[in-house]
Amino acid sequence: MADRPLIAPSILAADFARLGEEIAAVAGGGETRADWVHVDVMDAHFVPNLTLGLPVAKALIDSTDLPIDCHLMIDDPDRWAIGYAEAGAYNVTVHAEAAKDPVALAKNLRAAGAKAGLSIKPGTALEPWLDALKHYDTLLVMSVEPGFGGQSFIADVLEKVRTARRLVDTGHLKLIVEIDGGINTDTIEQAAEAGVDCFVAGSAVYGAGDPGKAVAALREQAARGRAG
Ligand SMILES: O=C(CO)[C@@H](O)[C@H](O)COP(=O)(O)O
Numbered sequence: 001m002a003d004r005p006l007i008a009p010s011i012l013a014a015d016f017a018r019l020g021e022e023i024a025a026v027a028g029g030g031e032t033r034a035d036w037v038h039v040d041v042m043d044a045h046f047v048p049n050l051t052l053g054l055p056v057a058k059a060l061i062d063s064t065d066l067p068i069d070c071h072l073m074i075d076d077p078d079r080w081a082i083g084y085a086e087a088g089a090y091n092v093t094v095h096a097e098a099a100k101d102p103v104a105l106a107k108n109l110r111a112a113g114a115k116a117g118l119s120i121k122p123g124t125a126l127e128p129w130l131d132a133l134k135h136y137d138t139l140l141v142m143s144v145e146p147g148f149g150g151q152s153f154i155a156d157v158l159e160k161v162r163t164a165r166r167l168v169d170t171g172h173l174k175l176i177v178e179i180d181g182g183i184n185t186d187t188i189e190q191a192a193e194a195g196v197d198c199f200v201a202g203s204a205v206y207g208a209g210d211p212g213k214a215v216a217a218l219r220e221q222a223a224r225g226r227a228g
Helices: 016-024 054-063 077-086 102-111 127-133 155-169 188-194 211-227
Strands: 006-009 037-042 068-073 091-095 115-120 138-142 176-180 198-201
Touching: 006 037, 006 211, 016 054, 037 054, 054 068, 054 077, 068 077, 068 115, 077 091, 077 102, 091 102, 091 138, 102 115, 102 127, 115 127, 138 155, 155 176, 155 188, 188 198, 188 211, 198 211
Parallel strands: 006 198, 037 068, 068 091, 091 115, 115 138, 138 176, 176 198
Antiparallel strands: none
């Protein structure tokens, strides 16, 4: 398990006219500093929403020393994901439901210098992906249907988190377990208790008056959940 809970603010809830400043708001020192910044790439095909693509993601990567966690909610990640790794993303996550050859994809991402992430939607089972996950560094369990911020947390997905945690703790997989969707001060404790390492939070960070303070509050609460 990661030494401490990792908090990854999702810029989907940030002001898109001021993305650089919004990232800087969680890049301060101490407890207010985010661990990663989560960048949601949506193509209006894999999900019914459109956000940003490689040129903007690269500009964000270049604008900060925080690790950028690119979550690709796109068709044909086998073709497009590599560009995000080459642009310097810390972690590039593709969807299991969209990847044609997830093992080759993970190998290519790692060869390009990024960590490789695999994501599953709330209705997607974990078991069919366990072999492929041996080639991945992160597992992103979606706790809302991908596409939009501000949705309610689906607690049923925590069973998949518990399974992944067990497999990591027993040495069968070596993964950072990440969760995304509806994470806030009401839900983060139960996710931490189930074994999540990294918490993506959009509205709970950028909908708060002070994004840095929101990061600190989420981390503190996650640590409480971890301690049981
Ligand atoms: O990938 C997604 C949505 O598809 C997320 O990253 C959202 O941005 C999370 O937003 P909140 O649920 O935290 O508002």
